[in-house]
Amino acid sequence: MRRPGRDSAQSQRLITRRGLIVGGAQALFMGGLALRMRYMQVEQADEFRLLADENRISIRLLPPTRGRIFDRNGVTVAENVPSYRITMVPEEAGDVDNVIARLAQLVELTPEELERAKRDLSEARGDTAVTVADRVSWDDISRVAVNTPALPGVAPEVGLSRRYPRIGDYAHIVGYVGPYSERDRTRIDAPEQLLRIPRFQVGKFGIEAAYENALRGKAGTKRVEVNVRGHVMRELERQEGQPGTDVQLTIDSDLQSYISARLAGESAAATVMDCDTGDLLACVSSPTFDPNLFVRGISVPNYRELLENKYRPLPNKAVQGVYPPGSTFKMVTVLAALEAGTIDPEETIYCPGHLEVAGRRFHCWKRAGHGNVDMHRSLRESCDVYYYELALRTGIENISAMAERLGLGIKHDLPLTSVAAGLAPTKDWKRRVRDAEWVIGDSVNAAIGQGDVLASPLQLAVMAARLATGRSVAPRVIRSIDGVESPTGHGDDMGLNENNLRHIRQAMYAVSNSRRGTAYSSRIIEDAFRMAGKTGTSQVRSAVVDNNSVPWEQRDHALFVNFAPFDAPKIAVSVVVEHGGGGSRAAAPIARDITLQALYGEDPPLSAYPSKDRRRIQSQQEELRRARTRPNDGRSDRA
Incomplete structure (x- = not known):
């Protein structure tokens, strides 16, 4: 049946609207797509280029x-x-x-x-x-x-x-x-x-x-x-x-190398310090090790060998090792007594070879005794009884305070690993750490650098420098960073009585230059470079036994401190030889050789040594020169 014209026209309009809607939607879609493509291709081109580059860059x-x-x-x-x-x-x-x-x-x-x-x-x-x-x-x-x-x-x-x-x-x-x-x-x-x-x-x-x-x-x-x-x-x-x-x-490579060679075969440490600036010119711990082994990771056998070495090559004994300072501490005790007014330099104390304190007998190293001893002789011949008496008069608090003023018992500010503070004990310290009361015997032991007193070779060098100058000289190991000079350790005047310091310096001079001095055999002959020093023997066991009759590990430590030249101090030196026996025999000769090497800047002339030692020293110098010649460091690398 044929539709009426009106229905056909209405249907045609409906189709036309739908077509327009569909066409419009298609146009919007195509337009949006075109805009999106333009956005991606133009505005986001760099981002997509980067994403593409990430696959190949x-x-x-x-x-x-x-x-x-x-x-x-x-x-x-x-x-x-x-x-x-x-x-x-x-x-x-x-x-x-x-x-x-x-x-x-x-x-x-x-x-x-x-x-x-x-x-x-x-x-x-x-x-x-x-x-x-x-x-x-x-x-x-x-x-x-x-x-x-x-x-x-x-x-x-x-x-x-x-x-x-x-x-x-x-x-x-x-x-x-x-x-x-x-x-x-x-x-x-x-x-x-x-x-x-x-x-x-x-x-x-x-x-x-x-x-x-x-x-x-x-x-x-x-x-x-x-x-x-x-x-x-x-x-x-x-x-x-x-x-x-x-x-x-601040280290001098030539001096450092010399000392390393001089200490070879010993478990020892030595420090050389500039008395004016505090610069550490040398700081040696012996034996040493090759740090190149650690760069890529040291092998287990090599590391075990270092750990099992009885001479302990890994720790830095010069700043990390602490030892009873023995008689090198006597300058602290006598200066504390002089400053406190408990002793006069001319006053004598009788030494019969021992002193009875609280029912206990404290012996002098010279069993027969020294007789009447004044301050000068007490240091020159290292009489122990003199210092026992000073401990009773002066008290541990004054002695410990003086130790800290001279650089002992404090941690010096150096960028080195495990710098030790040492110990200058007090009554409060023992009560706090040991939960025990201080007794008079503790003071007597501390007066001669035994008992609880501990010091590192670095601290002993600082002590020698401060005694030599009267200033609070502080150690410095960094000279400059990126060309910028670091502050020196010159230090200020410590406010100590100059007459007291003069008496101590003269007594230390006698230690090395008087025939009765404990270090006379290790003296320097050259007048311009004569040194003032002090020997020390640090006991590692309570029983008094001949060092030659016991194993190495039970022998006493040997110590020596000095400054030179006496009239115008330039350097301070400390040497500790672990289990070396007596300080005059083991440590003083090493310190004398180091002092001369530092002052001359090269092998010193044989005329600087006592005549009886010159042939031995000549052979020693030749041997050390050979030992210091190595394939890797024989050249002169300069900045």
Whole structure:
């Protein structure tokens, strides 16, 4: 049946509206699509280009160049040397185990190195370059470079590694670097990405650790283009990092080397200090070790050998070791008594060889006694009974306070590892630490540097410098940082009576230059360089036994302190020889040799020594010159 015209027209209008709606929707869709395409292609072009680049461009950190360390004369004591290494980026390698297996066929890797490489690769972030083999040969680098198509993510590189050209001379001062570990996290402030570079080296000990933030520098970056297999095609951009700051020490390498050789074969320590500035010209602990062994991680056998050595090469005995100072402490006791007015320099005390105190007999080292002894003779011949009497008159509080004024019993501010404070005991200290009351016998023992009194070789050198100058000279080991001079340790006047100091200095002069002095056999003949000193013997056992009749570990420590020249002090010296026996026999000759070497700046003439010693000294100098000639440090590296 035929529709009416009106119905056809209505149907036509309906179709037209729907067509317009559909067409409009299509137009809106196409317009929106066009706008979106324009937005993506024009306005977001850079973003999508970056996303595309991320598939072929890798951004990698460039470890900073570590700052160097020099001695006071510009001799290099810590440097960076080129080191060939092979790295791998885990996410570019794909099957890491397979790539490692292929690499092991080209480069000889020990089982330990393979295990460490796999561990580092598993712990590292996927885009971090991991050092798989370090300090490889040029032949190894060449083989890897030729076979890179079969080693995705692997790249041969040239980096820098730390080296200590003076070997063991500076091991206890400069310290060493080693691979970063979780134990370093709490003490090192550095970008997380940098420290996550496997085997990244940080300071572990000594100056290297104390100035880690300054020496480390800031990392740089490089952008490299890689192909689908992870091989580096080319370097697109490089932004160099900021090198670490250079540090200059106060130590004199020639003197440091001489003392290291002179102490060879001993478990000992020696410190040389400039009386004017407080500069540590030498600070030696013997025996020493090669810090280069620690740079890549020391082997278990090598580390065990160091730990089991009875002479303890790892601790820095010069600043970390503390010993009863023995008779070297007597200057503290007598100065405390003089300042307190409890003794007059001319007053004599009778020494029968012992003193009865509270029902106990305290002996003098000379069992027959010294007879009537004044202050001058008491130091010259080291009479113990004289100081027992001073302890009873002066009291431990005055003695301990004077010890601290002279630099004992306090921790000196030095950027070295484990600087010891020593101990100048008091009644309150014993009550607090030992939960016991102080007795008069404690004071008697302390007066001659025994009992609870403890001091380091560094502190003994400070004491000698302060006695020589009357100033609060403070030790300094950093001369400058990045060329900026550090404050000196010149110190202010301590306010001590100059007449009292003069009496003590003259008595110390007699120790070394009077025929009755305990160090007369180790005197200096050259008038311009004569020294004033004091011997000390520190007991390590309560029983009095001949040192030659007991094992090495039970023998007394030998000590000597001095300053020179007597008329115009330039240097202060302290020497401690562990279990060396008597200070006059073991420590004084070493201190005399060190003093002359420091004052002359080279091997001193034989005329500076007593005639009876000259032939022996000549042979000794020749032997020490040979010992100081090493392949790695015989050259003259200057800044």
